[in-house]
Structures are given as C-alpha cells and as structure tokens.
Amino acid sequence: MTERPLGAQIAHMLADRGVDTVFGVPGVHNIELYRGIEQAGISHVLARHEQGAGFMADGYARATGKPGVAFVITGPGLTNIMTPLGQAYSDNIPVLAISSCLDETLLTKGQLHQMKDQRLAAETVCEWSAEARSADAAYRLFDRAFRQVFLGQTRPKHIQVPVPLLQKPCPPPDDREFARGEARILPDPMNVKTAAHRLQKARRPLLILGGGAAGADPRGVDAPNHLTGFIDTVRPAVFTTYAGRGTVAPDYPLLFGSTLARPDSADIVAEADFVLVVGSRLSEVDLWRPRLGHTVPMIRVDISDMALADPVGAFLNIRADAHSFFEAMRTELGGASFDNDWKPDEIASARARWRAQVDADRPGIVPVCDALRDCLPQDTIIYSDMTQFAYVAKEIWDLAKPGLWHHPFGFGTLGYALPAAIGGKVGAGPGTPVVAIAGDYGFQYTLQELGTAAELGLTLPILLWDNGMLKEIEASMARSQIAPIAVQARNPDFGTLAAAYGIGYACPASLADLSSAVQSALTADGPTLIRMTPALVA
Numbered sequence: 001m002t003e004r005p006l007g008a009q010i011a012h013m014l015a016d017r018g019v020d021t022v023f024g025v026p027g028v029h030n031i032e033l034y035r036g037i038e039q040a041g042i043s044h045v046l047a048r049h050e051q052g053a054g055f056m057a058d059g060y061a062r063a064t065g066k067p068g069v070a071f072v073i074t075g076p077g078l079t080n081i082m083t084p085l086g087q088a089y090s091d092n093i094p095v096l097a098i099s100s101c102l103d104e105t106l107l108t109k110g111q112l113h114q115m116k117d118q119r120l121a122a123e124t125v126c127e128w129s130a131e132a133r134s135a136d137a138a139y140r141l142f143d144r145a146f147r148q149v150f151l152g153q154t155r156p157k158h159i160q161v162p163v164p165l166l167q168k169p170c171p172p173p174d175d176r177e178f179a180r181g182e183a184r185i186l187p188d189p190m191n192v193k194t195a196a197h198r199l200q201k202a203r204r205p206l207l208i209l210g211g212g213a214a215g216a217d218p219r220g221v222d223a224p225n226h227l228t229g230f231i232d233t234v235r236p237a238v239f240t241t242y243a244g245r246g247t248v249a250p251d252y253p254l255l256f257g258s259t260l261a262r263p264d265s266a267d268i269v270a271e272a273d274f275v276l277v278v279g280s281r282l283s284e285v286d287l288w289r290p291r292l293g294h295t296v297p298m299i300r301v302d303i304s305d306m307a308l309a310d311p312v313g314a315f316l317n318i319r320a321d322a323h324s325f326f327e328a329m330r331t332e333l334g335g336a337s338f339d340n341d342w343k344p345d346e347i348a349s350a351r352a353r354w355r356a357q358v359d360a361d362r363p364g365i366v367p368v369c370d371a372l373r374d375c376l377p378q379d380t381i382i383y384s385d386m387t388q389f390a391y392v393a394k395e396i397w398d399l400a401k402p403g404l405w406h407h408p409f410g411f412g413t414l415g416y417a418l419p420a421a422i423g424g425k426v427g428a429g430p431g432t433p434v435v436a437i438a439g440d441y442g443f444q445y446t447l448q449e450l451g452t453a454a455e456l457g458l459t460l461p462i463l464l465w466d467n468g469m470l471k472e473i474e475a476s477m478a479r480s481q482i483a484p485i486a487v488q489a490r491n492p493d494f495g496t497l498a499a500a501y502g503i504g505y506a507c508p509a510s511l512a513d514l515s516s517a518v519q520s521a522l523t524a525d526g527p528t529l530i531r532m533t534p535a536l537v538a
Helices: 006-018 050-064 076-091 117-122 137-150 161-165 189-200 226-234 265-268 322-333 346-363 368-377 388-396 417-428 447-456 471-479 493-503 511-521
Strands: 021-023 043-046 068-072 095-101 129-130 157-162 205-209 237-240 253-259 276-278 296-301 314-319 382-386 434-439 461-465 503-507 526-534
Touching: 006 137, 006 157, 006 161, 043 417, 043 447, 050 068, 050 076, 050 447, 050 493, 068 076, 068 157, 068 296, 076 095, 076 157, 095 161, 095 368, 117 129, 117 314, 117 511, 129 322, 137 157, 137 205, 157 205, 189 276, 189 296, 189 314, 189 322, 226 526, 253 346, 265 346, 322 511, 346 368, 368 388, 368 511, 382 388, 382 417, 388 434, 388 461, 388 471, 417 434, 417 447, 417 461, 447 493, 447 511, 461 511, 493 503, 493 526, 503 511, 511 526
Parallel strands: 021 043, 021 068, 068 095, 095 157, 129 157, 205 237, 205 276, 237 253, 276 296, 296 314, 382 434, 434 461, 461 526, 503 526
Antiparallel strands: none
16 A cells, blocks of 8 residues: 555556556656656557657557547647547547646636636537546546446546646555456347347348447457358448448448449438437538438348437337347347348449549549558558548548558548657557548648657658648638638658658659558558649549
8 A cells, every 4th residue: 555646656557457558748747647657567669749759659559449539738728628528439448648737726826727617618629527636536437437438438528637636645546456347339129129020021222331330349359250150141332432431241232232322322321211320420521411311111230329310211110239239130040041232333333433423523643542552461450630631531542451541531620640640559559550641731630740759759641632732621612612722832842851850751753653652661660751732534
C-alpha cells in the first residue's frame, strides 16, 4: 500500500488497466501525471500540439482496439484536444482524455489557464466529462471509463483532476480485481425468429453493413466468423458503408461495395424485397441523401439505442451486437437453403458504372488508387485525411478485412491522417505496415507532428496528394455558382520541409516510380514523405 501523489497513482492504475502508451504534452499543471509513468512501465509519446496528441490516441485505439489515452493541461490543453475528441465521438472511438483543472474558479480570477467551465466544455464532444474531487472518486471514474469501453460504450471520455489533488499523497486503489464485464448483447429470440422468417420468404435480400459490423468480436480473435457463414448460406446482395469496408471479402460476387453515396444506389435498394441493416446509423455521411431508398419493411440491428431510434423506416429494431445476431440467425436458419434473384452480372455492371462516375467526378485519382492498392501489402493500415484522394478511394478501394482504413467520418476534421497514423503505428508495432494519406492543405494543420514521427524513427510512408489548392471546395463553389475564392494557398517546398525534419522524401514522376517509392518507404528506418501530384497520370 505505497502512498504516492495521486498523479503517480493514476499512472500505476492506468498500467494495471492495460495502458502501455500515453500521448500528450506536459505542462506546469499536469506534471504530477508524469511522476509515475516510467515506474509504471508506460511509454509516453510527445506530440507537438495537443490536437496531435488526441489524433494519435485515436489512431492508437483504432489499431489496437484498446483505449487511447492522452494527457493534457488545464485550459488551452483541453480546448486544443477537443477537435480530436469530437472526431472520436463521431466515429465511436475509445479515447480517454485526462487533464488537470483548477480547484476553484468562481472567486479567484486571472489564474493561469482559467476557463469558465472546463468540464462542461469537454462534455460537448465526449460521452461524458467528470471531475474527480477525491482520490477515491478518481479511481472510480477511471474504472467506470475502462469498464464502459469493455462493454462497448466506446465514445471518448474526459476526466479532470484539480492540480492540488494531483499533488496530494494518497494510498493506491484497493487491490480488488478489475471486472471488465461482458461486451456481448444478445438479441431477443423472438426478434431473431421474425427476421429469419422474413428472410426465408425473400427473393432479393439486401444486407447493409456498417462500422458496427466491422468491430472486433467481443469473444476474441479466435471466435467463429458468423457473418461469413451467414453470407455463404443466404447469399444476399451486400452494400457496406465506408466504415464497414472489409466486412465482406472483395471477391464476393454479390458485393456492391461502399457505394451507397452514388445517387442511383437508391434504385438498387428499391429493388430489394428484404433489407437488413447491421451496425450502421445510415447517417448523412453514409448516404448523402435523405432516404436509403427501400420500399419494403426494413430490419435494423445495432447496440446503440440512439441509432435504433432514428426514423429511417425500420419495422423491427433489434438491439444486439452484430456477432451475436449473426450467430443467432445461423442457428435459427439451421440447414435452410436459399436461392435468390440477384445476379453477379448486374452487380458488376453497377460497380463499373459507379467507378466511371467516380473517375469523372474527380479525374486522375482512380489510377493512382489502383497503383497504390497493388503495391501495398494487403494488411496495411491506412489513415486518411479529408482530401479528394480519400473520397475517391473509399468508393473504389475494396479491403481484404475490416479495420484497415481509418478516416475522419462524421465530424470530418482536417489534419487527422498524420498524427492518427503515428498513433496507429505505435500501437500496431514495427511488423505492421501503416500509411498516412493527406491532401496538401489538410496536411498543414498538423505537419509539425513530422517531428514526433522522426523522433520515434517510425517506418511510415506519408502520401501527400498535392493538387495545389482546396480542390473539393473549389468544385463545391462552382456547383453552387459561387466564384471560387480562398481556395488557393501557398504551399511550402515539401522536399525542403522533409529535409528540415531529417526524414525521407520522394516526388515520383510516374505510377511505376510511385510504387517503387512506396516500397522503399515501407522498409526505411524512419518516415518518408511522398508527394503525389496529378502529373502522375498526365
């Protein structure tokens, strides 16, 4: 029962909960959090900005499935990390932000880093935000945060501790075993019977899979893949959302892919006589239209009551995790045989048509995507930014398995890719290839994190799509009959920038050169900035 300052006790408690890495920026208010991390066996990654620390924690969480933890200071440290917390909230990513705070702000004015209500500010972008006013309260709050993550409540949390309390000696938490709980949410058997009955009568069953269907099975990596078994038995046509890519093998002949945003995909959906949506909110950024397009009753499966409450035309909502639902469905269906009217040729024709539309919408990017897909290992983890390159790729680039491509959906913040890829590489380890893809403008939001990547010596190809402007915004203005303005910004000399950070650099002149540069970057001793321009396919 070693008594230590609470900040040190928190570090040891985090280690006991499986935390091996913390991302952050130390400051005068949170230095007590740093007192115990080395002794606890936790590595610390020094970001160049709290925004970078938050995105690194996000990328780490996506690569490992464990909570990503970030340390920030009172006031501006917390406000700087709120953008990453908002992104994590939008994408259901388990990030835990731990900050210091002032113990009193009502009577004393003009304090360093003072805010009117720091806790409330964080709550606007977190599942919850709480202040610990005693050591016991801190321990209980951390246990609550970790337990909720293990139970599937993966949105970000924020815990703040007053500076004097961080400094106060206190005993550790008691040595009771931490109960992780069970993450499975089993479906109601009667709902499963109803879904199976409807499915058996269908001739054109359609399955839509979102990010909730792509998550790790709560029973572990060795659990049987009931989704694959369900698809092999039922043979439905399948759409995935962007976040659901990889849930179905790319060679499945009835896979429409992640093409729900194509306007005429609504016509395809309308042809279905049974629609099953699993693990998707069917949000604006999934569809880019008000309605899915179905004309028959739809069944939705999700763990989120909020998602199931959305008015999207479902006649039956089933609260369950995807893995448990598909397991129950396979049991209910037994040895039933299915024969439906979907034809591989019609799916292939639709995909070819949509690929041509994507190429016409944003010319010159499709061939670059194809070249990169061909030269990257199949297990490469990719982090992309808000850039035209990613917008094209997420529609035409099929993935071998889920969890390989991470993008700032929903909140849609710029500057995500580089720091998130750093966190992902730290979490995935040296044996897993990780790549960042950013546009020339968004890259400059967080380019200072090149220093972190270089400092850690990470083997990290950073693919920079440089079209010299905010091309997507220019196109949007033109469509709205607005004379394009404020869409061009002076870029640095990216080669000189790479040299300043002491990292590798390449500017390939052809697709063959691009493949060669990527291969070299995947074995380099540090990060490599690879500048891609539209001239690659000129």
